[in-house]
Amino acid sequence: MIRIEVNIDDDQLMDSLSRLIALGRDTTPIMRGLAGIMRSAAEDAFDLERDPVTGAQWAPLNEAYKKQRYAEGYTGRTLNRTGRLRQSLSVRYGRDFALVGVNAPYAAAHQFGALTAPHIIRARFKKALSFYSRNGERVVRKAVRHPGSVIPARPFLGVGEEHKAEMRELIARRLAEAVRGG
Numbered sequence: 001m002i003r004i005e006v007n008i009d010d011d012q013l014m015d016s017l018s019r020l021i022a023l024g025r026d027t028t029p030i031m032r033g034l035a036g037i038m039r040s041a042a043e044d045a046f047d048l049e050r051d052p053v054t055g056a057q058w059a060p061l062n063e064a065y066k067k068q069r070y071a072e073g074y075t076g077r078t079l080n081r082t083g084r085l086r087q088s089l090s091v092r093y094g095r096d097f098a099l100v101g102v103n104a105p106y107a108a109a110h111q112f113g114a115l116t117a118p119h120i121i122r123a124r125f126k127k128a129l130s131f132y133s134r135n136g137e138r139v140v141r142k143a144v145r146h147p148g149s150v151i152p153a154r155p156f157l158g159v160g161e162e163h164k165a166e167m168r169e170l171i172a173r174r175l176a177e178a179v180r181g182g
Contacts (some may be wrong), residue, residue: 004080019181027096031097033170034170035100037162038100039091039100042089046086049077049154052155052158052159058078059152064072064134078154079156085102088107098159101157111156112153112155113150113152114150117148119145120146127142129142129144
């Protein structure tokens with residue numbers, strides 16, 4: 001076994017090492033910054049309608065659903081009909097973790113994609129249902145058999161290369177500050 005000992009009598013160097021050790025004990029400030037970057041990546045995904053990891057454009061809305069949305073007055077971006085999903089983004093961090101999540105019950109279906117089971121839809125608050133068929137004709141029924149839907153994945157959580165570089169810069173900056181005493 002080879003052992004090398006270095007006796008340091010430089011107070012400034014010892015102070016820098018002490019700050020670096022202290023930073024390693026409680027990385028909460030760094031974790032707060034990393035969580036902020038992860039939240040920024042999710043917000044960018046909503047704004048750009050892109051997967052934050054790959055940069056791939058989200059699948060377009062189904063044309064019938066898009067028409068229904070416009071008829072109801074929703075003309076905004078995908079996954080932003082009411083804004084609740086984006087508003088449910090939450091940030092948590094601590095000494096040794098940083099995370100961003102959502103608490104909307106339908107978030108997983110949008111993040112990973114989903115299949116809904118066939119089911120019957122009945123009028124509950126009115127005498128009948130009213131909707132447009134695939135060929136654009138208005139249909140009125142008391143109940144309909146829905147065959148189920150395919151909800152394509154539209155990932156909004158995750159970090160791509162641009163945000164990872166930002167995270168590395170944050171860590172390097174904090175380490176440099178600790179060594180400098182800043």
